[in-house]
Amino acid sequence: MEEPRRLKQPRGRASLKPGACIACGGRCESSCPVGAIEMTAAGEPAVEGAKCIGCAKCVKVCPASAIEMSFTPEEQAILDEIAASGAAEAAGPGGAGQEGEEPEAAKLREYLAAYSGVWVFVEQEQGLAAKVSWELLGAGKSLARTLGADLCAVVVGCQVEHLCHEAFSYGAEKVYLADHPVLAHYRTMPYVEAVCSLVEKHKPEIVLMGATGLGRDLAGAVATRLKTGLTADCTGLAIDDKRQLLQTRPAFGGNVMATIFCEERRPQMASVRPHVMPMPCVRPSASGEIISEPLSLTEDEILTKVLEVISDTCGAGHCDIGEAEVIVAGGRGLLAKENFAILEDLANEFGGAVACSRSAVDAGWMGVERQVGQTGKTVRPKIYIACGISGAIQHLVGMQDADLVIAINKDPEAPIFEAAHYGIAGDLFKVVPAITALIRQAKAVSHEPELCAV
Numbered sequence: 001m002e003e004p005r006r007l008k009q010p011r012g013r014a015s016l017k018p019g020a021c022i023a024c025g026g027r028c029e030s031s032c033p034v035g036a037i038e039m040t041a042a043g044e045p046a047v048e049g050a051k052c053i054g055c056a057k058c059v060k061v062c063p064a065s066a067i068e069m070s071f072t073p074e075e076q077a078i079l080d081e082i083a084a085s086g087a088a089e090a091a092g093p094g095g096a097g098q099e100g101e102e103p104e105a106a107k108l109r110e111y112l113a114a115y116s117g118v119w120v121f122v123e124q125e126q127g128l129a130a131k132v133s134w135e136l137l138g139a140g141k142s143l144a145r146t147l148g149a150d151l152c153a154v155v156v157g158c159q160v161e162h163l164c165h166e167a168f169s170y171g172a173e174k175v176y177l178a179d180h181p182v183l184a185h186y187r188t189m190p191y192v193e194a195v196c197s198l199v200e201k202h203k204p205e206i207v208l209m210g211a212t213g214l215g216r217d218l219a220g221a222v223a224t225r226l227k228t229g230l231t232a233d234c235t236g237l238a239i240d241d242k243r244q245l246l247q248t249r250p251a252f253g254g255n256v257m258a259t260i261f262c263e264e265r266r267p268q269m270a271s272v273r274p275h276v277m278p279m280p281c282v283r284p285s286a287s288g289e290i291i292s293e294p295l296s297l298t299e300d301e302i303l304t305k306v307l308e309v310i311s312d313t314c315g316a317g318h319c320d321i322g323e324a325e326v327i328v329a330g331g332r333g334l335l336a337k338e339n340f341a342i343l344e345d346l347a348n349e350f351g352g353a354v355a356c357s358r359s360a361v362d363a364g365w366m367g368v369e370r371q372v373g374q375t376g377k378t379v380r381p382k383i384y385i386a387c388g389i390s391g392a393i394q395h396l397v398g399m400q401d402a403d404l405v406i407a408i409n410k411d412p413e414a415p416i417f418e419a420a421h422y423g424i425a426g427d428l429f430k431v432v433p434a435i436t437a438l439i440r441q442a443k444a445v446s447h448e449p450e451l452c453a454v
Contacts, residue, residue, distance in 0.1 A: 011054025333388020
């Protein structure tokens with residue numbers, strides 16, 4: 001008896017869908033085992049058909065489904081015949097199936113489907129919430145709407161139930177509360193225990209935290225415990241068509257923007273710096289559901305003890321530039337520490353604060369708490385006056401969201417002018433005092449009493 005003809009399944013060749021690439025950073029290029037993909041100057045992949053072996057690895061790693069397998073008419077006819085005869089039991093992307101791939105993919109889908117909801121960790125100190133938490137609730141609202149999921153807040157501390165109601169006013173629909181005496185002061189171990197127990201029980205799809213000192217410590221420990229990914233210092237968050245959180249952050253010293261995502265682990269975790277996301281509108285009458293969860297942890301089980309809390313907000317010369325509405329910042333062009341006095345004079349007339357670039361910190365002219373930029377603070381003042389700052393990308397990412405940017409620099413080709421609304425090409429040692437004098441003069445005129453006619 002003649003054996004039935006066995007058809008060999010064609011593998012095809014990879015090809016790019018026009019306009020679908022999101023320039024994720026060359027995941028397809030790095031996945032190709034034969035070097036058949038090279039990135040063009042536009043950041044899109046170019047496939048050399050003669051080298052492609054049809055392994056479909058680039059198809060699997062593409063976050064935007066921008067690469068597909070293409071077949072010749074003859075190959076497509078074979079695929080149709082295989083499909084009609086039922087010979088293809090498991091087909092992967094483009095028909096390049098592998099034994100055991102289907103059950104594994106089904107298991108992954110089942111695992112991912114068990115997670116739902118967007119959570120925002122509400123950072124607090126002595127019952128006072130950090131503003132970045134409310135900013136993240138605003139960003140989380142958009143993500144939750146896209147996913148069709150709940151926006152939830154996580155409040156951890158001692159006697160902090162009032163923060164639950166505050167979270168509702170900023171958009172949270174549910175609040176998970178862990179209120180226990182051992183959580184009165186932040187310590188890594190009990191906070192990790194509280195957050196991880198909530199995550200493991202309720203399974204959120206996304207967890208967002210502020211990229212503050214506390215947030216960075218907690219987020220890394222939680223992600224390690226949950227064995228999931230964490231993207232730090234994000235500047236943008238979005239959802240793709242596969243329900244993946246696209247996390248954008250500066251990379252390579254701020255010279256490029258990288259989009260990172262976590263394909264096979266949940267929850268997806270990201271931290272965001274203060275003042276990067278806009279503050280949402282407040283609805284004081286809003287309400288929601290509070291879910292209190294017990295914490296089975298005693299003080300004896302915690303090795304770290306808090307002996308004393310010393311606030312850094314009451315020292316001499318302390319200034320939180322993140323809260324200032326007007327900032328006068330100086331860079332290497334100030335030449336010396338004592339020259340920052342002219343910036344102090346101008347800032348005082350505005351009721352603002354003095355900040356600086358990294359070069360001024362490295363020179364020892366100002367403290368790191370006043371540094372604006374990628375390795376400093378992100379600010380969103382109404383007015384930002386940059387004096388003697390060249391405008392490196394590392395500095396721009398920290399102040400580019402200011403409502404009004406004024407640049408003063410003697411170099412008319414300085415990059416800072418490209419980010420400024422108004423620019424003054426001149427000697428800052430002459431320009432800044434002149435502006436200060438004009439403001440004082442204007443104030444004096446506005447406060448002069450009207451003269452009565454005799």
